[in-house]
Amino acid sequence: MPGLSMQSDDAKGDDFFSSLFRTIQQPRTQVETEEERLRRLRRERLAKIEAGEVRRANRVSEDKFAYALIFALQFMPLLGNGRLESLVYFYGVAVTTVYLGGRQETIEQAERVSKDNALFAPVFASASIGGLYLLLKNGIDITALYAVVVTLFGAISISDIGVPVLRNLIPGVDFANEEVPLPKAIVQKFKLDEADALPLDGLITLGLGLLCTAVYWSPLVMEQKFIASNILAWSLGMASLGAISLGSFQTGAILLGGLFFYDAFWVFGSDVMMTVATKVEAPVKFIFPADTVRDYNFSVLGLGDLVIPGLFVRLMAKADEALNPENFSYFNTAVLAYAFGLGACFTANAIFQNGQPALIYLDPSLVGSALACASANGQVAQLWDFQEEMDGEQE
Secondary structure (H helix, E strand, O other): OHHHHHHHHHHHHHHHHHHHHHHHHOOOOOOOOHHHHHHHHHHHHHHHHHHHHHHHHHHHHHOHHHHHHHHHHOOHHHHOOOHHHHHHHHHHHHHHHHHHHHHOOOOOOOEEOOHHHHHHHHHHHHHHHHHHHHHHHOOOOOHHHHHHHHHHHHHHHHHHHHHHHHHHHOOOOOOOOOEEEOOHHHHHHOOOOOOOEEEHHHHHHHHHHHHHHHHHOOOOOHHHHHHHHHHHHHHHHHHHHHHEEOOEHHHHHHHHHHHHHHHHHHHHOOOHHHHHHHHOOOOOEEEEEOOOOOOOOEEEEEOHHHHHHHHHHHHHHHHHHHHOOOOOOHHHHHHHHHHHHHHHHHHHHHHHOOOOOOHHHHHHHHHHHHHHHHHHHOOHHHHHOOEOOOOOOOO
């Protein structure tokens, strides 16, 4: 028995030393340095961006005729500046932009609007427009500074929105691998990686954005450069629709309901809205040269009349994806409701011959049609409680 015990102990010792030898022989796991970790994260980030750009380019390809229509409409004022031409221009640009904004693909998670923000949005908007009005009435004109900031954001928006469009215009170029190396002086000054480079498509579209900004600030009169102003405004609108999310149906209903009263009060109850719209010259509105001489030689459609309803239309596109309606698409219904509401606004403008608050026509049309569509689909409760899903980073 003692012999057997000794043999067992020897066997255990052999197993121990064999295991230890194998462990020593195995290659040690390479510890990732901080520099390597940053490079890996950078590669993953670039891969995510490129995958997003591919999705965006594919979506633009699907909607190429709508984008072509937007481009063609920019030259409508060159064909004539009568009332009919202005109505065709505004109606076509607004409805098409809301449609495209609702369908566009994005790379980054949109900033979500909370219910509290939606509830107090009319208060903040009133404070902003009232402050601008008071400054103008007291001879303090900050429109130049405001326009500088807006046009810079417009140039960046053109750079962003233009990338998937450019990839469809020049399909033979592999923009995914086309980069422009950074100058060595910049690399050394900011201690960048030697492999850092700028994407060619982003540089081209940024150049176009800066060109539009330069034209806007050129000494030409606005009647000669309104196209540049409208392109900047359109890009800002599209970028806003991709960067902001209402998050839930209830948030959207609260926002549109509050801004309904905001728009009605400042247009019908005072001259604040019209004064700011005509005195503050910046690409935050679509303008069309008027055929008659007046104090302000343009017809105007504010960018908010696209972006605010457009956010709700985009939310309805998300509702389609989540709720899978059987009978009617929430997105298609919302686009038609926007077209109907805008048409009602233009009709009222023609009848009463004065500026109309577009949101008092658009907001009830959108919310009411969405609930009617949900009723037809048997999903009223689901739509009312609908919340857009968030990714892990947003949560």
